[in-house]
Amino acid sequence: MTEDPRAGLRGVIGLRIGDALYKLATDNGISPKLYDARGDGLSNGGKGGVIKGIKTLCDGLAKKGLLDQVTVDTTGYDEAKWQQANPMSLSVMLKNPAGAAAASQLEKDQVGLEIDIVSAVIAGYLKACKALPLSRSAMLQLLVRKR
Numbered sequence: 001m002t003e004d005p006r007a008g009l010r011g012v013i014g015l016r017i018g019d020a021l022y023k024l025a026t027d028n029g030i031s032p033k034l035y036d037a038r039g040d041g042l043s044n045g046g047k048g049g050v051i052k053g054i055k056t057l058c059d060g061l062a063k064k065g066l067l068d069q070v071t072v073d074t075t076g077y078d079e080a081k082w083q084q085a086n087p088m089s090l091s092v093m094l095k096n097p098a099g100a101a102a103a104s105q106l107e108k109d110q111v112g113l114e115i116d117i118v119s120a121v122i123a124g125y126l127k128a129c130k131a132l133p134l135s136r137s138a139m140l141q142l143l144v145r146k147r
Contacts, residue, residue, distance in 0.1 A: 015127060021117060022124025030060030037131040041079045042088065050129045051077070054092060057125050058118065067118050069095040094118055 032053035035044055042050045058070035076089035097118040123133045
């Protein structure tokens with residue numbers, strides 16, 4: 001069985017879509033503060049940082065009707081380990097995100113892309129903050145690392 005030569009492009013395509021959708025969000029008045037997660041960590045020393053930015057971003061998306069509610073779970077995050085360049089896990093639970101049905105259908109059709117609007121916007125924000133999303137799931141459990 002030959003591997004699909006496009007398989008390596010799927011992550012790049014997902015990040016490009018995330019960049020474009022994050023820019024669209026900021027162009028439409030949703031503007032969480034940017035941090036440099038490499039130095040500030042994801043919590044900016046406990047002051048909120050990227051984690052607060054994700055919540056601000058999602059609250060803005062909710063006001064635009066793209067989701068109902070968001071909860072950010074940081075129990076898998078350890079600032080000290082992040083500073084040592086260890087990947088960390090964040091869970092972002094989205095209630096009724098726009099595009100979830102399309103993302104589910106892409107998965108059923110085995111297209112190999114995990115794209116939905118809200119997840120892509122969050123991925124774009126993380127990239128802008130120098131945190132690279134390594135994986136995403138339906139509940140958007142993010143495994144992130146320093147870039």
